[in-house]
Amino acid sequence: MILLTGATGFIGSHLMCHLAQKDIFPVAMFRHESNKKRVWKQFESQFADAQKRFDKITWRKADFRDLPSLDAAFEGISHVYHCAGYISLAQRDAKKLLEINEKGSAYLVNLCLSHSVKKLVYVSSIAALGNDPSISVIDENTPWDNNIDKNPYAYSKYGGEMEVWRAMQEGLNAVIVNPGIVLGKDSPIETLLLRHKKGLRWCTTGNNAFVNIQDVITLMDKLMDSKIEGERFILVAENWSGKVMVETLLKSGDFRPRVFFIPKGFLYFLWGLEHLMQLLGIRRRFLTRAIISGQYEQKTIDGSKIKSFVDFEYSPITKLIFD
Helix, strand or coil, X not given: CXXXXXXXXXXXXXXXXXXXXXXXXCEEEECCHHHHHHHHHHHHHHCCCHHHXXXXXXXXXXXCCCHHHHHHHCCCCCEEEECCCCCCCCHHHHHHHXXXXXXXXXXXXXXXXXXXXCEEEEECCHHHCCCXXXXXXXXXXXXXXXXXXXXXXXXXXXXXXXXXXXXXXXXXXXXXXXXXXEECCCCCCHHHHXXXXXXXXXXXXXXXXEEEHXXXXXXXXXXXXXXXXXXXXXECCEEEEHHHHHHHHHXXXXXXXXXXXXXXXXXXXXXXXXXXXXXXXXXXXXXXXXXXXXXXCCCEECCCHHHHCCCCCCCCHHHHHHC
């Protein structure tokens, strides 16, 4: 049997539908009953016999901060898609990020080993990639540099990857995927894109790396079915500057493509203000210097390696923007 963690999340729910189209119904791990609605909506929109297919899912409730519940979810499992994770860039969430994304991944790979799981496909993030100030293109071989400050989410996903690599050394058959910003129906970034389509003109000068959700789940499926192991793949179709992305979104909303840039100094002012508010006990801070710096980086993230291993071409990002 296949276990799919994070089954009710954005990537997980789309992967559930993709597998159901092949009449594969995994054990779906979840935390809250209400979250199952996202999966149901996906099934309802894609299948004439949605209820019949939805009823074939085996649901198992578990929490990545509770090892016994995780262990119980592994009963009879032979393959694992690990899509679960906590997403936040906020400094105030640093502890929770490490508990779920790093320590939780350690629990997961240890259970994969103890339950003799045949293969793990682990969903990481481009946030966990290395960054060399002297180069303009980042790929799977770019080294992680502890001297370069990162946001809390990046540290947690990098820590999770290290646990997967450690388990590979102990005999686990696994592959890692590092998706860029994933676009598609119900994407976490959909609200921001909609605001730009409705006339929001402000942006930063940095680059962003995008990929279609359908490409991500198709490649995860192909990797699970393949003999590929011990590899890491960046999943990025295209890199867009903030300016070009906002101009394109404004055009799609029939607005004049005039863009205004947010000065880096303004974000540093907010960062200082948040520090003061935290000292006064008003609120915990969100911004970090790493978050601000990342909004102005103009590097390209190379997602071409996967095409050397799998027969595949990325979908154009423009189509998603104008849909």
